[in-house]
Amino acid sequence: xxxxxxxxxxxxxxxxxxxxxxxxxxxxxxxxxxxxxxxxxxxxxxxxxxxxxxxxxxxxxxxxxxxxxxxxxxxxxxxxxxxxxxxxxxxxxxxxxxxxxxxxxxxxxxxxxxxxxxxxxxxxxxxxxxxxxxxxxxxxxxxxxxxxxxxxxxxxxxxxxxxxxxxxxxxxxxxxxxxxxxxxxxxxxxxxxxxxxxxxxxxxxxxxxxxxxxxxxxxxxxxxxxxxxxxxxxxxxxxxxxxxxxxxxxxxxxxxxxxxxxxxxxxxxxxxxxxxxxxxxxxxxxxxxxxxxxxxxxxxxxxxxxxxxxxxxxxxxxxxxxxxxxxxxxxxxxxxxxxxxxxxxxxxxxxxxxxxxxxxxxxxxxxxxxxxxxxxxxxxxxxxxxxxxxxxxxxxxxxxxxxxxxxxxxxxxxxxxxxxxxxxxxxxxxxxxxxxxxxxxxxxxxxxxxxxxxxxxxxxxxxxxxxxxxxxxxxxxxxxxxxxxxxxxxxxxxxxxxxxxxxxxxxxxxxxxxxxxxxxxxxxxxxxxxxxxxxxxxxxxxxxxxxxxxxxxxxxxxxxxxxxxxxxxxxxxxxxxxxxxxxxxxxxxxxxxxxxxxxxxxxxxxxxxxxxxxxxxxxxxxxxxxxxxxxxxxxxxxxxxxxxxxxxxxxxxxxxxxxxxxxxxxxxxxxx
Amino acid sequence: xxxxxxxxxxxxxxxxxxxxxxxxxxxxxxxxxxxxxxxxxxxxxxxxxxxxxxxxxxxxxxxxxxxxxxxxxxxxxxxxxxxxxxxxxxxxxxxxxxxxxxxxxxxxxxxxxxxxxxxxxxxxxxxxxxxxxxxxxxxxxxxxxxxxxxxxxxxxxxxxxxxxxxxxxxxxxxxxxxxxxxxxxxxxxxxxxxxxxxxxxxxxxxxxxxxxxxxxxx
Numbered sequence: 010x011x012x013x014x015x016x017x018x019x020x021x022x023x024x025x026x027x028x029x030x031x032x033x034x035x036x037x038x039x040x041x042x043x044x045x046x047x048x049x050x051x052x053x054x055x056x057x058x059x060x061x062x063x064x065x066x067x068x069x070x071x072x073x074x075x076x077x078x079x080x081x082x083x084x085x086x087x088x089x090x091x092x093x094x095x096x097x098x099x100x101x102x103x104x105x106x107x108x109x110x111x112x113x114x115x116x117x118x119x120x121x122x123x124x125x126x127x128x129x130x131x132x133x134x135x136x137x138x139x140x141x142x143x144x145x146x147x148x149x150x151x152x153x154x155x156x157x158x159x160x161x162x163x164x165x166x167x168x169x170x171x172x173x174x175x176x177x178x179x180x181x182x183x184x185x186x187x188x189x190x191x192x193x194x195x196x197x198x199x200x201x202x203x204x205x206x207x208x209x210x211x212x213x214x215x216x217x218x219x220x221x222x223x224x225x226x227x228x229x230x231x232x233x234x235x236x237x238x239x240x241x242x243x244x245x246x247x248x249x250x251x252x253x254x255x256x257x258x259x260x261x262x263x264x265x266x267x268x269x270x271x272x273x274x275x276x277x278x279x280x281x282x283x284x285x286x287x288x289x290x291x292x293x294x295x296x297x298x299x300x301x302x303x304x305x306x307x308x309x310x311x312x313x314x315x316x317x318x319x320x321x322x323x324x325x326x327x328x329x330x331x332x333x334x335x336x337x338x339x340x341x342x343x344x345x346x347x348x349x350x351x352x353x354x355x356x357x358x359x360x361x362x363x364x365x366x367x368x369x370x371x372x373x374x375x376x377x378x379x380x381x382x383x384x385x386x387x388x389x390x391x392x393x394x395x396x397x398x399x400x401x402x403x404x405x406x407x408x409x410x411x412x413x414x415x416x417x418x419x420x421x422x423x424x425x426x427x428x429x430x431x432x433x434x435x436x437x438x439x440x441x442x443x444x445x446x447x448x449x450x451x452x453x454x455x456x457x458x459x460x461x462x463x464x465x466x467x468x469x470x471x472x473x474x475x476x477x478x479x480x481x482x483x484x485x486x487x488x489x490x491x492x493x494x495x496x497x498x499x500x501x502x503x504x505x506x507x508x509x510x511x512x513x514x515x516x517x518x519x520x521x522x523x524x525x526x527x528x529x530x531x532x533x534x535x536x537x538x539x540x541x542x543x544x545x546x547x548x549x550x551x552x553x554x555x556x557x558x559x560x561x562x563x564x565x566x567x568x569x570x571x572x573x574x575x576x577x578x579x580x581x582x583x584x585x586x587x588x589x590x591x592x593x594x595x596x597x598x599x600x601x602x603x604x605x606x607x608x609x610x611x612x613x614x615x616x617x618x619x620x621x622x623x624x625x626x627x628x629x630x631x632x633x634x635x636x637x638x639x640x641x642x643x644x645x646x647x648x649x650x651x652x653x654x655x656x657x658x659x660x661x662x663x664x665x666x667x668x669x670x671x672x673x674x675x676x677x678x679x680x681x
Numbered sequence: 682x683x684x685x686x687x688x689x690x691x692x693x694x695x696x697x698x699x700x701x702x703x704x705x706x707x708x709x710x711x712x713x714x715x716x717x718x719x720x721x722x723x724x725x726x727x728x729x730x731x732x733x734x735x736x737x738x739x740x741x742x743x744x745x746x747x748x749x750x751x752x753x754x755x756x757x758x759x760x761x762x763x764x765x766x767x768x769x770x771x772x773x774x775x776x777x778x779x780x781x782x783x784x785x786x787x788x789x790x791x792x793x794x795x796x797x798x799x800x801x802x803x804x805x806x807x808x809x810x811x812x813x814x815x816x817x818x819x820x821x822x823x824x825x826x827x828x829x830x831x832x833x834x835x836x837x838x839x840x841x842x843x844x845x846x847x848x849x850x851x852x853x854x855x856x857x858x859x860x861x862x863x864x865x866x867x868x869x870x871x872x873x874x875x876x877x878x879x880x881x882x883x884x885x886x887x888x889x890x891x892x893x894x895x896x897x898x899x
Binding site (some may be wrong): 662673 | 799
């Protein structure tokens with residue numbers, strides 16, 4: 010038995026133990042025991058993934074009672090990478106869950122589903138054939154669905170969110186199933202090795218590609234299959250939302266990678282353009298919605314759509330450039346997409362855990378009612394701040410490295426030795442750069458808003474003023490997550506080398522480590538070494554800082570009343586920016602896309618037209634995709650349902666008549 | 682001697698079956714329908730006995746006795762008991778008698794046409810009479826569709842069942858005793874259940890019009 014086989018076996022055994030723990034332990038101990046075993050399960054995933062990533066081989070075959078080949082689990086390097094990423098998030102989420110899961114989210118069902126969800130997620134990248142891939146994908150989906158059920162008894166919105174989630178996840182599953190079925194039909198087998206022999210330039214392969222792209226796009230929360238995200242994630246407990254948004258979306262990315270790297274590599278150029286369009290639209294739409302959202306979890310949920318959009322943008326660029334024979338830039342774009350996936354997992358899980366901590370402490374997710382949490386919850390604030398920097402792609406975080414690499418690949422991509430590679434690339438690349446630039450700007454605004462409104466300034470409500478820091482067991486994953494965000498940003502070289510080895514042997518990106526864990530992408534002549542930069546900057550800045558410090562000691566600062574407050578300090582919480590007012594300029598600029606509905610209600614004092622007692626402003630931004638694309642379809646189905654009800658009126662005579670007419674018709678047909 | 686009158690006996694029995702079915706469509710009184718059903722049960726038993734004598738099988742004759750007991754006497758007795766207890770037995774069907782009898786004629790013609798296609802190769806006398814069974818099935822169905830009272834529905838169901846039995850006896854020359862026993866018990870059970878059900882309906886709503894049953898409740 011090899012190490013990899015032991016790891017896979019360990020995961021399956023730990024799943025059984027975790028399920029048993031969830032079922033058997035009493036309520037008072039359940040979160041601790043189950044959380045511990047879920048953490049162990051995820052740690053087993055990290056170890057197994059790391060072994061697979063470093064080139065370990067071995068396979069675990071699970072015999073089934075069905076008349077088909079046994080399910081064979083054997084992750085390759087790419088699968089190992091994804092397994093490590095989702096398992097690390099799993100570890101953080103499970104640890105956080107030990108502290109945060111209470112009452113409904115600490116029920117038997119919830120912890121059992123958590124274990125099932127985690128193991129499903131960890132084993133999807135290990136699948137070597139279509140059947141086991143789909144099986145684990147569905148196990149993962151079912152586990153997450155059951156997890157979301159936790160609060161259905163206390164909150165009415167959970168049920169409708171869950172219906173959306175089930176419908177959308179099954180829709181994506183259907184697309185994936187149809188796509189794989191088509192490929193399997195072409196190849197005459199269900200193993201990924203068989204599927205890899207298909208010629209991507211046939212029309213059947215293109216249809217399968219389209220179906221798979223839609224399906225995995227749905228799993229990765231891309232527009233237009235994202236509508237469940239802003240409904241479901243706010244309803245989920247913090248650790249569940251972190252696992253779904255930080256890890257589950259990666260399975261969508263892995264699926265897309267499987268298609269364009271493993272099964273149908275070197276596809277036609279229009280595939281790349283299509284993926285880029287899908288990703289670009291998702292990125293822009295996601296960040297626009299996030300920038301105007303005032304619910305913290307909705308903001309984070311839309312930001313996931315944005316980041317996944319950028320990942321797909323990179324993926325599409327790599328397919329397009331490869332079709333245009335610009336292999337070096339294509340490889341760089343691929344590495345960038347994976348870097349972005351990694352960094353997104355780190356910062357998004359931390360952000361969602363932070364949101365969970367805020368929800369626990371303040372009982373409130375509406376940014377307009379938060380504020381001042383920074384002084385009450387210093388650990389959470391620091392971790393959330395670090396992760397928010399990553400999400401805004403500020404330097405020395407992993408988000409910065411990923412977006413920098415993506416921009417480098419796109420800028421250098423459209424030309425090889427000064428020659429334009431193709432018309433499509435020379436149009437698509439500048440557009441993609443513009444999309445990323447706009448996205449990055451809006452992301453900065455969004456996360457300044459998220460952090461600034463929630464953690465800085467003064468509390469805007471009583472609950473926020475009384476918030477307390479969360480217990481240690483919840484702080485650990487928060488801090489670890491934030492350290493990961495910064496750490497991954499400081500080590501871009503080894504990271505890119507690991508990713509480069511993971512996408513092999515099909516593609517071999519020319520990246521290596523330079524300086525202090527810096528990144529040298531030789532294919533596109535780009536070098537980034539943040540650690541060296543920081544050390545050098547520190548050496549240069551040290552004298553200045555020391556001088557400043559000494560002079561500050563000599564001249565103590567005077568506290569003066571705020572100059573703009575007219576000499577008096579009458580600063581009240583209501584004088585601050587709120588999330589809504591901060592985003593107001595954006596709403597005005599992007600009015601045509603967002604289509605907000607505003608409702609201003611003015612109450613006058615007595616008869617006076619000029620004296621106002623109070624003004625009530627309400628603004629809601631609806632999801633355009635939902636109202637324009639899904640509502641009409643749903644209305645049509647509802648109308649059909651009403652028609653069908655006329656045929657099914659509950660009268661026994663009616664049903665008997667149907668059978669009679671059917672029987673007569675059969676007889677008449679027979680006698681003809 | 683028996684072989685010469687055999688076709689006539691078959692014709693007589695099946696003729697009685699068809700006639701009673703048609704009369705049931707015509708008559709609206711539930712009691713009259715029950716009597717007709719009893720006659721039909723006797724005719725069916727006679728038909729089975731004739732087939733048994735022709736083939737010389739004791740088992741089939743035993744089956745005929747069973748049919749006589751269950752369909753000729755048992756079921757009509759159960760139904761009559763229920764009907765006596767009710768005050769209102771007359772039926773206001775959804776189809777007037779003339780139209781109903783015309784439909785019966787059409788259904789009979791249809792069943793002959795169908796049988797001529799399906800049993801094209803079979804020239805035996807009993808197979809020749811098989812369309813009657815099919816016609817009875819259709820007439821039973823017609824009764825089910827057009828009658829409002831639960832009792833009349835039950836009659837329709839029993840005619841349908843008699844039709845199926847007729848087809849079975851005529852085309853396969855009798856069914857094994859155990860099979861017939863099982864089917865008869867099944868039908869008896871259904872009738873008893875519906876009988877109880879109709880009783881509950883009457884205590885609940887005051888009548889047994891099944892049109893009132895439109896909504897499902899937990």
